[in-house]
Amino acid sequence: MLKAKLKSLPVERMRGEVRPPGDKSISHRALILGSLCQGRVEISGLAQGADVRATAWCLARLGVDLQLDGCDALINGQGLGGFRQPDSALDCGNSGTTLRLLSGLVAGARITTTLGGDKSLQKRPMGRISAPLRKMGALIGGPQDGTRAPLYIECRGVRPRLHRLEIASAQVKSMILIAGGFAHGLTQVEEPAPTRDHTERMLCFLGADLCTEFPRVSLRGPLDLGPAALRVPGDPSSAAFLCAAAPFIRRSRVVVRDLCLNPTRTGFLEVLRNMGARFETQNLRDVDGEPVGDLVMRYGALRGCTILGRLVPRTIDELVVLALIASMARGETVIKDAAELRHKESDRIAGTVDAINALGGSAEATDDGMLIHGLDGPLLGGTIRSRGDHRLALAALAIGAVTQRGVSVEGAEAIAVSYPEFVQQFNSLGGSIQ
Numbered sequence: 001m002l003k004a005k006l007k008s009l010p011v012e013r014m015r016g017e018v019r020p021p022g023d024k025s026i027s028h029r030a031l032i033l034g035s036l037c038q039g040r041v042e043i044s045g046l047a048q049g050a051d052v053r054a055t056a057w058c059l060a061r062l063g064v065d066l067q068l069d070g071c072d073a074l075i076n077g078q079g080l081g082g083f084r085q086p087d088s089a090l091d092c093g094n095s096g097t098t099l100r101l102l103s104g105l106v107a108g109a110r111i112t113t114t115l116g117g118d119k120s121l122q123k124r125p126m127g128r129i130s131a132p133l134r135k136m137g138a139l140i141g142g143p144q145d146g147t148r149a150p151l152y153i154e155c156r157g158v159r160p161r162l163h164r165l166e167i168a169s170a171q172v173k174s175m176i177l178i179a180g181g182f183a184h185g186l187t188q189v190e191e192p193a194p195t196r197d198h199t200e201r202m203l204c205f206l207g208a209d210l211c212t213e214f215p216r217v218s219l220r221g222p223l224d225l226g227p228a229a230l231r232v233p234g235d236p237s238s239a240a241f242l243c244a245a246a247p248f249i250r251r252s253r254v255v256v257r258d259l260c261l262n263p264t265r266t267g268f269l270e271v272l273r274n275m276g277a278r279f280e281t282q283n284l285r286d287v288d289g290e291p292v293g294d295l296v297m298r299y300g301a302l303r304g305c306t307i308l309g310r311l312v313p314r315t316i317d318e319l320v321v322l323a324l325i326a327s328m329a330r331g332e333t334v335i336k337d338a339a340e341l342r343h344k345e346s347d348r349i350a351g352t353v354d355a356i357n358a359l360g361g362s363a364e365a366t367d368d369g370m371l372i373h374g375l376d377g378p379l380l381g382g383t384i385r386s387r388g389d390h391r392l393a394l395a396a397l398a399i400g401a402v403t404q405r406g407v408s409v410e411g412a413e414a415i416a417v418s419y420p421e422f423v424q425q426f427n428s429l430g431g432s433i434q
């Protein structure tokens, strides 16, 4: 059980090697796409947080023969026809990825059901999935004309078509591809900027007829996928928390092994490079369609930078920790084009700016980002509330190691959503979280 209040104390060294949890986005997809296969699907390296468990749980309720054992799962897939009506609404907990991706599956599989979740999930925008689902032929109900969860979905069969997305969202793109996998014909999605492409990579790896030529992804349905074995590489978004303190502490060297280095996910490394960080990636290889390698992060003074445009979807889950890092770098950091941050598990623009100021730094919120005045030295430290947001809690704990007095996080149990092993892994590198 994770404590509701954790304190991260300043430390003198961050050194060691660690294998972060399996990538959360890829874990969701392995379970969902695995359940569309016909035959035995073995999955290893899954993330063990509550979000991925919510996906496994919902799939089991939809009739998927799925056994989850720690980081491993075994699915006895029945193909596209292997789903049944759940006896009550599906609870996606805190997980937007679960709700959005499974909406596509439910519509495609002609299951009539409701998908809901916790208070945070009920506040998040769902019009972005209701609109394309309606265009594909689904009937959608729910609060505010089906733009908020719980979402009621009823569909007699998905129509293949072209979708042009106004916002860059891998969840929306993936929902459409999953629904389109059940349709007879060509489902196409055009996105305004490249977003994480794990769904496309995994579908190709599993043998689907899919091609990508930015801005368009085309999938010919119906899917006909066979047995498979899938290995989930380490999560770069979780690794960002392991690496956050090292650049500020002399003689630090943190090695993160088996990390997914998919370019749609490594924007935070590009940002850290622009800030002057010293790191390298090694042992680069392909694991089941994803680029994987090891990351070695070292001590090195950091300066402010600008994050905008196409870099934003590639750093979207790391912007909280990057902003906290920037608050201790030399000079100004500007984050723009990131209004999506207001629609995550909490309003991350407000939460991050408040956290920086509460810890003795200086930051201002803007409509679509933030302005951070770097201290060129450690934050003082203090206490922040997680706002129920795992990434805010993890970022504050990671950065606590390089503050003067440490950082206490109230509501720290939120980290179980994506990274229940964080305290143990961070402390194994020299961190001191109690």
Ligand code: S3P
Residues within 6 Å of the ligand: 024, 025, 026, 028, 097, 168, 169, 170, 171, 172, 174, 195, 196, 316, 317, 340
């Ligand atoms: C995710 C996509 C991103 C990301 C989220 C996971 C995914 O959201 O923020 O944590 O697994 O597809 P959007 O695609 O909605 O931006």
